[in-house]
Amino acid sequence: MRNAARLHKSAEFRDVRKRGRRVSDGLMAFGSARSDSEISRYGLAVSKRVGGSVTRNKVKRRLRECFSTFEILPGYDIVVSARPAAAQVDYQMLLSSLRRLARRAGVLQSEETAPVKQSQLEKQRS
Numbered sequence: 001m002r003n004a005a006r007l008h009k010s011a012e013f014r015d016v017r018k019r020g021r022r023v024s025d026g027l028m029a030f031g032s033a034r035s036d037s038e039i040s041r042y043g044l045a046v047s048k049r050v051g052g053s054v055t056r057n058k059v060k061r062r063l064r065e066c067f068s069t070f071e072i073l074p075g076y077d078i079v080v081s082a083r084p085a086a087a088q089v090d091y092q093m094l095l096s097s098l099r100r101l102a103r104r105a106g107v108l109q110s111e112e113t114a115p116v117k118q119s120q121l122e123k124q125r126s
Contacts, residue, residue: 007043007077016043016079023104027089028063029081030101040072040107045081055087062091066098071109078107 007013020033035041044063046056059082072078086094102108 005039005041007041007079012041012077013043013045013079016077020077020079021105023101025097025101026083027086027094027097028083028101030098030105031079031081032102032105032107033077035075035077037077038074040074040076040078042067043077043079045079046086047082050082050084051087059086059094062094063098065091066095069095070099070102072102072107073109076107 007016016031016033020031022029022031024030044060046059046063048056050056050059063080063082080098089097099108
C-alpha cells in the first residue's frame with residue numbers, strides 16, 4: 001500500500017465513518033465512502049484491545065498484504081477497524097473476511113479468486 005494511498009488524519013477516518021457505508025463481521029468492521037480522488041485510499045485502525053504492539057503491527061501487516069491481493073474500485077476511501085478476534089486467526093481467514101466485507105460493501109472491482117498456490121496449480125493440471 002503506497003503512502004499516497006493511505007488515510008492519515010483522524011478527520012479523514014471520521015469522515016469515512018460518518019458518511020460511508022459500514023459492514024462488519026466478527027474479525028473487523030469495513031467502512032467505505034466515495035471520494036473525489038481518482039485513487040482509493042485505505043486506513044487501518046487496530047486498537048490496544050487487539051493486543052500489544054507486536055500483535056497490532058502483525059495484524060496491520062497482514063491487512064495491508066490482504067489489500068494488495070485484490071483490486072478496489074477507484075475513488076473510495078476505506079477504513080478497516082480490526083477487532084480482537086483478528087489477532088487469533090491466520091492470514092487466510094483475514095483475507096477471506098476482508099474480501100467478503102469488500103464485496104458486501106460493493107467496492108471490489110471484479111469477482112476474484114484467492115491467490116492460487118503452486119501446488120494447487122499442479123493439482124489442477126493433473
